[in-house]
Amino acid sequence: MSGINYSEKIPNNVNLATDRTLQRALEHWQPKFIDWWRGMGPTDFQAADVYLRTAVSVDAEGWAQYGAVKMPEYRWGIFLADPAAERKIGFGDAMGQPVWQQVPGEYRSTLRRLIVTQGDTEPASVEQQRLLGHTCPSLYDLRNLFQVNVEEGRHLWAMVYLLHAYFGRDGREEAEELLQRHSGDADKPRILTTFNEPISDWLSFYCFTYFTDRDGKYQLKSLAESGFDPLSRTCRFMLTEEAHHMFVGETGIGRVVKRTLEVMKELGTDDPARIRAHGAVDLGLLQKYLNFWCSSSLDLFGNEISSNSAANFANGLKGRPDETSYEDHVLRESTFQLTTPQGEESVPMLNAVNEVMRESYLKDCEIGLKRWNRIIERAGHGALALKLPSSRFRRSIGIWAGQPVDPEGNLISNELYKDKINSWVPSEQDRAFVQSLMHRVVEPGKIAGWVAPPERGINNLPVEYDYVRLH
Numbered sequence: 001m002s003g004i005n006y007s008e009k010i011p012n013n014v015n016l017a018t019d020r021t022l023q024r025a026l027e028h029w030q031p032k033f034i035d036w037w038r039g040m041g042p043t044d045f046q047a048a049d050v051y052l053r054t055a056v057s058v059d060a061e062g063w064a065q066y067g068a069v070k071m072p073e074y075r076w077g078i079f080l081a082d083p084a085a086e087r088k089i090g091f092g093d094a095m096g097q098p099v100w101q102q103v104p105g106e107y108r109s110t111l112r113r114l115i116v117t118q119g120d121t122e123p124a125s126v127e128q129q130r131l132l133g134h135t136c137p138s139l140y141d142l143r144n145l146f147q148v149n150v151e152e153g154r155h156l157w158a159m160v161y162l163l164h165a166y167f168g169r170d171g172r173e174e175a176e177e178l179l180q181r182h183s184g185d186a187d188k189p190r191i192l193t194t195f196n197e198p199i200s201d202w203l204s205f206y207c208f209t210y211f212t213d214r215d216g217k218y219q220l221k222s223l224a225e226s227g228f229d230p231l232s233r234t235c236r237f238m239l240t241e242e243a244h245h246m247f248v249g250e251t252g253i254g255r256v257v258k259r260t261l262e263v264m265k266e267l268g269t270d271d272p273a274r275i276r277a278h279g280a281v282d283l284g285l286l287q288k289y290l291n292f293w294c295s296s297s298l299d300l301f302g303n304e305i306s307s308n309s310a311a312n313f314a315n316g317l318k319g320r321p322d323e324t325s326y327e328d329h330v331l332r333e334s335t336f337q338l339t340t341p342q343g344e345e346s347v348p349m350l351n352a353v354n355e356v357m358r359e360s361y362l363k364d365c366e367i368g369l370k371r372w373n374r375i376i377e378r379a380g381h382g383a384l385a386l387k388l389p390s391s392r393f394r395r396s397i398g399i400w401a402g403q404p405v406d407p408e409g410n411l412i413s414n415e416l417y418k419d420k421i422n423s424w425v426p427s428e429q430d431r432a433f434v435q436s437l438m439h440r441v442v443e444p445g446k447i448a449g450w451v452a453p454p455e456r457g458i459n460n461l462p463v464e465y466d467y468v469r470l471h
């Protein structure tokens with residue numbers, strides 16, 4: 001089951017050849033996807049040979065194979081994790097009943113919406129990042145960008161397979177529209193706001209892969225709990241690929257920290273102006289980027305109190321990430337203590353699932369912070385330690401939306417907020433400065449001056465390996 005058939009037009013481990021109607025429908029969508037990739041994917045690198053990994057199995061051990069590939073020839077396919085025998089619904093009112101192999105009629109439109117919303121973010125991120133290749137800090141980074149991009153393309157395939165296989169004509173129409181909406185398009189934008197902002201510098205790319213791909217991880221984890229088994233299996237395999245995206249973010253930011261500390265040591269100063277003049281990112285500036293990307297990613301979890309999420313949970317469609325780690329899987333009896341701008345409020349736990357997810361996401365975000373701060377402390381600059389902003393800071397969705405809150409989470413006056421916001425998130429000058437650092441470095445083994453080289457290369461190859469061959 002876990003082996004992937006590569007002799008077919010669409011690589012898959014779902015016995016696609018035994019369902020000719022579905023196979024034809026997907027083969028009809030395939031050239032449209034390739035057209036989308038050529039038109040909206042990374043610009044000007046379609047002819048480059050990129051050292052990419054491709055899934056060859058869904059086993060935890062040895063699931064990927066590495067080699068030079070031209071991106072439009074990447075073997076995008078349909079890979080589901082192996083089924084778990086006798087799997088039962090693990091939460092909600094139908095807890096303990098067998099999982100569904102088909103979509104229950106009453107949940108059809110809700111499940112379709114969940115799949116389309118997740119599916120929309122995947123090509124959106126490729127579109128957001130399409131110009132980044134021009135300013136890559138090294139071939140190693142360029143390769144990582146493209147690895148993330150082709151895998152987001154595959155995640156689109158993962159969702160389109162579900163739409164085609166389980167949602168009939170509506171599903172096929174949704175699959176078309178996933179290629180018609182575009183990030184930042186005035187008429188047909190992507191569904192979620194965060195995915196309509198271009199990512200035009202590599203510091204933002206590292207933050208995006210650290211914070212926003214991690215939101216993706218948490219969404220996939222909660223969908224991996226779903227009672228709709230094909231969705232669960234699809235998401236479980238996507239999580240295997242997703243881990244690398246967050247690795248790119250965590251090590252990317254870590255390398256920026258390392259380089260900044262080197263410059264501080266060399267110059268014998270922590271003066272931001274002098275650090276910037278030397279072409280590095282001062283830690284205060286990095287903190288502003290963290291504040292910006294963390295707060296915008298927190299919005300992706302939605303309202304603190306949500307009847308939709310309550311229904312999705314009660315009906316067994318979408319659980320909490322790591323559902324088995326909780327004791328109560330029904331949530332009909334318990335309550336959640338919510339801090340609102342008006343004070344403490346007790347709400348039914350079932351309605352607070354989004355907030356529970358947000359809290360577990362933030363805990364996961366702390367892991368990188370600890371690692372970066374260890375480097376900062378070791379260099380003797382513990383006072384400049386980085387931190388996550390409060391989940392109330394700069395929110396656009398939920399009970400704290402539009403509230404003047406500082407990064408520590410205190411409600412302050414509107415005047416003070418307006419006064420200070422440019423010292424908490426990147427100002428226009430800050431962004432212009434970061435942009436000024438973005439120069440393309442493509443000699444093997446060379447690296448831009450604002451970021452340290454990685455500790456090791458990809459798949460045991462040296463750091464100076466020719467990861468992307470440009471033509």
Ligand SMILES: [Fe+2]
Nearest residue numbers: 122152155216
């Ligand atoms: Fe993804």
Ligand SMILES: [Fe+2]
Nearest residue numbers: 213216242245
């Ligand atoms: Fe991702």
